[in-house]
Amino acid sequence: MKLKGIELGRVLGIPVRLHFTFPFFLVVIVAVETYGGGWRAGLHIAGVLISLFIFVLLHELGHSVVARRYGIPILDITLLPIGGVARTLGLPKTSGQEIAIALAGPAVNYALAIPLGIAVATLPAGTLREFAIPLLLANLMLGTFNLIPAFPMDGGRVLRALLALRKNYLDATRIAVWVGRAVAVIFVVVAVVDREWILLALIALFIYNAGGAELRLARRLNSLAKGTAQDAAAPLPPAIPGDASLSRAFTWLESFPYAPYFAIEMDPITISLVGREELGDLCLALRANMEISRVTLHAEIPLAGKYSLADARRKLQEAHRNMLPVRLPNGSLGILTLLDLEAWLSH
Ligand code: ZN
8 A cells, every 4th residue: 555644753763654634634623623612622622633643653653663673674654544554674474473563552552541541530520531531542442443353453463363373374364354354344334324433434445455465465475485596586697706807807797798797706605796887887996906806895695596585585675685696506696686576476
């Protein structure tokens, strides 16, 4: 799902965005309330909605902090009128991790409900107590609603993780998506019967679309798990010996006029990948008799040919790389790029 939004700032280093429909909803609801009940009512609802916004943000931060603890980077958090979405780079490695990350959001809301509940129970009747009641209810609702097993909502993620203990990831996702869609249908029926619950129809739409996207991702991961690096890698020209001078390395550029990448042998195990232009620049800029291995920096061990494409994809994502060297079965070198993965998926 494409999420456009205004960046508000960073919390714990994570960019927080506000979806453009959020201020729109805020203005409309506050205007309607002020029109019907005067400015005090307008102010009250504005305070409640802004608090709600903060609770949703804290809920998403709950997911993010736990995900980060498992080494999953968080790209950003977007707040929508129907809730928030924290986008991550990479997936949980075990069912236990997925469950912990999913439960962390509702746990934040239940934790917030405790002091609010104490406030409601002990405060004398008055404006402050009037204000605390909707905030308490909001947190209880946010916590409980998100636990409904409508994948990809939090409860649905717990369901998928539990199913994945018994079944493969794709089947578990497929079942969770269809359970989620069944719940979405119930949401639509409720919204049609009682217009007070019209927001449920929007949430149903989100469940339907986001569930579809998750299913496509699971299918791709499933296909990638069946492929190996050597199936998708493109061959590279023979590696340039590390002790070759820059002037000799230049002959590689001429001998392989269409190769976009070259490998330089750093030692018997590691190599360094350079782009054609980069190699050209090196050869031109530096002294011609300098050894090539002394000017190239990023040395790495090529992936084994049997390496799974799903793992290769994870490696690329986690390292923010767009290519990896691969050792092909005949001992020669190949290169695996994100484009090669796409091409392999669509063949
Ligand atoms: Zn959540």
